[in-house]
Amino acid sequence: MKLCITEKPSVAKDIAAILGANVKRDGYYEGGDYKVTWTFGHLCTLKEPADYTDLWKRWSLGALPMIPKRFGIKLIADKGIERQFNVIKTLIGEADEVINCGDAGQEGELIQRWVMQKAEIHCPVRRLWISSLTDESIREGFNDLKPESDYDRLYYAGLSRAIGDWILGMNATRLYSLKYSSPGNVLSIGRVQTPTLALIVQRHHEIANFKPEDFWELKTLYREVTFNATSGRFKTEAEATEAMNKISGVPMVIKDVAEKQGKEAPPRLFDLTSLQVECNKKWGWTADDTLRLIQSLYEKKVTTYPRVDTTYLSDDIYPKIPVILKQMTPYATLTDPLLSSKIPKSKKVFDNSKVTDHHAIIPTGQSPSALIGDERKLYHLIALRFIAAFYPDCIFRATTVLGEAGGVGFKATGKVIVDPGWRNVYAGKDSNEGNDDGEQSDDRILPPFTVGESGPHEPSLLKKQTQPPKYYTEGTLLRAMESAGKTVDDEELREAMKENGIGRPSTRASIIETLFKRRYIYRERKNIMASQAGIDLVATINEELLKSAKLTGLWENKLRRIERGDFSAADFIAELKTLIGDIVINVLSDNSSRRIEVADEEPVKKKRSGSRSGDNSGEAAKKPRAPRIKKLDDIVCPACGQGHILKGRAAYGCSRFREGCTLRLDFNDYSPELTPAKLASLIKKQYK
Structure with missing residues (x-):
């Protein structure tokens, strides 16, 4: 049998x-x-x-x-x-x-x-x-069918991941909870979870500490076309005004007109992360929402295996492409032009060296007629991306016009689509369809200009401010996890960095959900915000190894090397054993008496059918919770001048109470509902 x-x-x-x-x-x-x-x-x-x-x-x-x-x-x-x-x-x-x-x-x-x-x-x-x-x-x-031994290395990598998460999660969670939390509180630490939280907390601090700076932009309107000063932004109003005075009343002279033809390749096929990013951008779906839906499409046989980290197809899929396209009858108006000639075999689509276990997510050719709601929307997104991949490049003509007035250079650019190519697949839809980064290029058509022509123009000076970084959305956080915290827009570089990402495509959604569940982060519309509990936790972890996106990415790289057979699973586990030993010694030798409290978790649901293991961050559900104390880092203690104000259950106090600071501000005198700014103002008046 x-x-x-x-x-x-x-x-x-x-x-x-x-x-x-x-x-x-x-x-x-x-x-x-x-x-x-x-x-x-x-x-x-x-x-x-x-x-x-x-x-x-x-x-x-x-x-x-x-x-x-x-x-x-x-x-x-x-x-x-x-x-x-x-x-x-x-x-x-x-x-x-x-x-x-x-x-x-x-x-x-x-x-x-x-x-x-x-x-x-x-x-x-x-x-x-x-x-x-x-x-x-x-x-x-x-x-x-293959011999089981062909997949031994895959198993060793999975086992190493599970054991590594156990070693770090179980030990670090107990270590930091016992050392730095108040009785009953658990500080949840994980090999992937904690570096992800650190990314979000780092972005929080970048925004909180951002100091906007004024700058000025010089523009001028010539022949109904806006030209921008080639010198870029002016840092002082005096510099900007000086440039404005130079060009006022002086005619604009066209110095150069250049046209060149360019090509825009079709967007890459989807891997799981890029699919999650696109769905978050278009519809606000969480990474977990998208993973659940694409898994359902796979089980309904209309799309291929979803938990993949490549945007390429292997060469053996090429002969099947015409068959799949022909079976996609609801899209016949788009597929018929492709089927009228030989399907192109581009290296940007087919590359065996970029495919390991599975290829990119594509339709199978099975009828999607039974799909409804979000499943239908998701299938349509994948289908259009697949069809567009075999269309010609979009051909455009770019025009750059250089002008000068009063010794100040100006530039205007425009772009004209000569042959839409793959953009025909998205004709009549949102202009961002198929554009992976969502950026819109300057598609305006410029009137003909002649070198040497001149005439009057209307200069204007605009005062603006530098803007802080944006909060992460789930889409941008997934990209940051994929590239170990580095902002990467170039597709080729993005592919190269995937082996050093935080976590795997199949587990990133569950890691983000774990951070929500433990209330280290929360949503504000599409933005992901760090809670005070998350901020305090990252501040408490002095071990860079536990929260470094880069180093966690290197661990992921070693797990992939175990899969390929050029790194030992035993060596990976031995490294983590040494690492946790060093961390224990370092934390135990810390003589500080700082304590932090975390918010209560939501109830932990029992893991059941279809669940996937994520980041083992200890036994957070097993210990009772204590009320949270909020640390107000921006208010320095007026009594000792060294600690910061804490908000407890009945009063405000100093973070250095264990060192002897006796400051206590009862809620009878200082309302617990005060904003930090109002509290700081009252303290300043009381302790002049």
């Missing part, structure tokens, strides 16, 4: 239908030589500290660091999970061969391997590796 183990009941049903296993049993399908069963995402997890030794049941600084001699797994405590696992274990005991049909990715490999290990498998195992759930793809996959 051959036993197939899938990751979801819906996938098991599809595979069973292909294999002729049409008899439904309790927890599996049966027919012919096959039985097909399923997991619900993670059935197993790494053991918790208390599972290893009674010494780790109680949170104690003396027990740190906690490093098990050998990491073990256990079944998640849930009756439904236990029941299905017993079905799987019984079937494995009867099987002559097991076919691992889990999701074809690192997390999917880990989920299935843990279940098979827990069930004590002894028969041979082969792997089904497919990029879509269409009947054709499933049949092709079963005709080309």
Whole structure:
């Protein structure tokens, strides 16, 4: 008997239908030589500290660091999970061969391997590796099953990730909670979670500390066209006024007119991150919303595997492109022009060196007629991007006109579309459709200018202010995680930096949701804001390794190298063991007595079917919460002049109360509803 183990009941049903296993049993399908069963995402997890030794049941600084001699797994405590696992274990005991049909990715490999290990498998195992759930793809996959050993490195990478998250999350959370929080409070620390929070807190400080500066822009209107001074911004009004005086009453002379033809390539196909970014920009969807919807489209067979980090297709997909386009009958008016000739094979679309486990997200060609609502919108977005990829470049003519008045140079630019090319796919839609960065170019058509012509013009001087950085949205935060905190607009550079990003495309959404759940961040319209609890936590962490986006990106790079076989999983774990040991020593040697409080968490839901492991940041749900004390960093203590004002439960006080400062401002005299500015004003009057 051959036993197939899938990751979801819906996938098991599809595979069973292909294999002729049409008899439904309790927890599996049966027919012919096959039985097909399923997991619900993670059935197993790494053991918790208390599972290893009674010494780790109680949170104690003396027990740190906690490093098990050998990491073990256990079944998640849930009756439904236990029941299905017993079905799987019984079937494995009867099987002559097991076919691992889990999701074809690192997390999917880990989920299935843990279940098979827990069930004590002894028969041979082969792997089904497919990029879509269409009947054709499933049949092709079963005709080309791979030995399990081909994916050992993928499993080692997934296991290393899970163990690394355990080592840092469990130890750092206990360490910082015991050392720096008030009794009962938990400071949640994670290998990916904390650097992500640090990015948001850093942006908060950049905005809070931003000091706007005035600048002046000199423009002039000549022949109904606005020209900008080539010198750029003026930093002082005097400089700007001097330039304005030079050109007033002096005719504009055209010095140069240059035209050149340019090309704009179609936008790249979607990977998961770019899809999440685009959906957040267009519709305000969260990363988790988009991941849930694209996973549903995959399971409904209309799009390919979604948890990918490449925007390229492999060469073997090229012969299938005409078939897919022909099957996309709702888009016939757009696909027919492509099918009338040979499909181009561009290196910007097809590149084997840029594809590892899976290619970019594309339609499968299956009919999307059953889709409604947001699923239909998402499919349409992917379909148009896919079709546009095979259209010609957009050809435009760019014009640059240089002028001069009173010795001051001016420039005007314009662009004319000569051949829309791929932009025909988006004709009549939002002008930003298909433009990945959302920027609009200067598409105005300039009138003909002649070198040497001159005439009157209307100068103007505009006073402006520099603007602070923008708060992160989920879209821009995903990009920052992808590039380890660096702002990257160039697509080629973006691709090159993906191996050093924070987290993986499949887990970034859950990391962001974890930060929301723990109330370290919150939403204000589309903006992501750092809460006081998040700000305080990042301020407390002195270990740069725990909050550095760059260094976390390097860890991610090592995990990818484990997948490729050019870095050792044992070395990765050994490095993290050394790291957590150093962190424990450094924190314990800190003699400061600072304490911070965090906001209560929302209730933690039990992990259930289809869940994906994210960042293991400790046991935050297991300890009681204490009321939060808000730290008002901007108000210096008037008594000692060194501490900052804290807002407690009944009064304001000084952050240096443990050092002996006795300042106490009762709420009877200083209302707890005062704004920080009003409180500072009252304190200043009282302590003149």
